[in-house]
Amino acid sequence: MEGEPVNVNEFQELARQALPKIYYDYYSGGAEDEYTLKQNVEAFQGITIRPRILVDISRIDLSTTVLGYKISAPILIAPSAKHKWAHPEGEVATARAAAACDTIMILSYRSTCTIEEVASSCNAVRFFQCYVYKRRDISANLVQRAERCGYKAIVLTVDSPRLGRREKDIKNKMVNPQLKNFEGLVSTQVSTDIGWLRSITNLPVLLKGVLTHEDAIKAVEVGVDGIVVSNHGARQLDYVPPSISVLEEVKPLILAVGPACSSQLLDFST
Numbered sequence: 001m002e003g004e005p006v007n008v009n010e011f012q013e014l015a016r017q018a019l020p021k022i023y024y025d026y027y028s029g030g031a032e033d034e035y036t037l038k039q040n041v042e043a044f045q046g047i048t049i050r051p052r053i054l055v056d057i058s059r060i061d062l063s064t065t066v067l068g069y070k071i072s073a074p075i076l077i078a079p080s081a082k083h084k085w086a087h088p089e090g091e092v093a094t095a096r097a098a099a100a101c102d103t104i105m106i107l108s109y110r111s112t113c114t115i116e117e118v119a120s121s122c123n124a125v126r127f128f129q130c131y132v133y134k135r136r137d138i139s140a141n142l143v144q145r146a147e148r149c150g151y152k153a154i155v156l157t158v159d160s161p162r163l164g165r166r167e168k169d170i171k172n173k174m175v176n177p178q179l180k181n182f183e184g185l186v187s188t189q190v191s192t193d194i195g196w197l198r199s200i201t202n203l204p205v206l207l208k209g210v211l212t213h214e215d216a217i218k219a220v221e222v223g224v225d226g227i228v229v230s231n232h233g234a235r236q237l238d239y240v241p242p243s244i245s246v247l248e249e250v251k252p253l254i255l256a257v258g259p260a261c262s263s264q265l266l267d268f269s270t
């Protein structure tokens with residue numbers, strides 16, 4: 001590559017060159033045959049822009065709100081694990097970037113910086129992503145720490161009752177000590193978990209990992225405040241549809257509940 005990177009693909013190429021293969025593969029890989037991983041990119045490429053002319057562009061405003069928080073554009077930072085594998089400052093640096101871009105960062109429960117370190121590093125609006133564990137005290141500890149530290153919502157990821165089969169990680173013999181500690185602790189009783197979660201926090205709860213109309217209805221029935229339409233970056237199940245392609249399937253329901261923003265995070269409150 002010549003000169004400075006100018007787009008996200010060039011940054012990805014730099015990362016490939018700079019990172020140990022085991023980490024690069026972890027960040028960039030998907031589940032099983034990586035069919036959905038490829039489809040995720042192709043689905044976005046298939047969406048074209050409908051350009052208009054003779055429009056005043058002297059003031060362009062992409063800002064929107066999520067759960068009432070104003071952000072500069074309908075783009076959030078999704079929760080992703082282990083930022084320190086890529087940079088010594090880890091999630092603290094990501095949170096500062098979110099603040100600089102005036103958007104929301106969702107901190108992963110598998111972060112390499114603590115909930116408190118990220119909270120004290122910047123004033124970005126932050127949400128906290130977690131699972132409900134069979135050991136409720138573990139979940140309660142994480143959720144209540146996040147609430148105390150000023151995180152504004154809990155994002156409950158529901159597409160990972162077990163970890164996706166990531167063949168690159170298997171080949172690289174990637175050992176995941178943190179996950180070993182969590183083995184067997186993730187609860188499979190998600191619908192009853194939500195009532196429990198609500199009983200221990202005043203924060204709004206979003207469900208992450210919805211891909212079908214039926215599950216969006218379920219999410220409404222169990223009373224969450226929003227859903228994140230997501231296939232987990234194709235890291236959990238392979239041969240599921242790209243998230244962007246099911247928005248039309250899910251959106252009519254959300255419109256019936258309340259006007260939705262057009263991003264993949266459908267917020268019932270707006």
Ligand SMILES: Cc1cc2nc3c(=O)[nH]c(=O)nc-3n(C[C@H](O)[C@H](O)[C@H](O)COP(=O)(O)O)c2cc1C
Nearest residue numbers: 026027078079080081108110157230231232233243
């Ligand atoms: C390296 C990496 C780590 C991730 N870690 C998490 C995580 O800890 N929790 C989570 O809910 N999602 C995690 N994700 C999934 C992302 O939040 C997000 O869903 C995905 O990158 C984009 O796919 P989507 O558009 O289908 O949501 C991770 C994704 C990547 C690439």
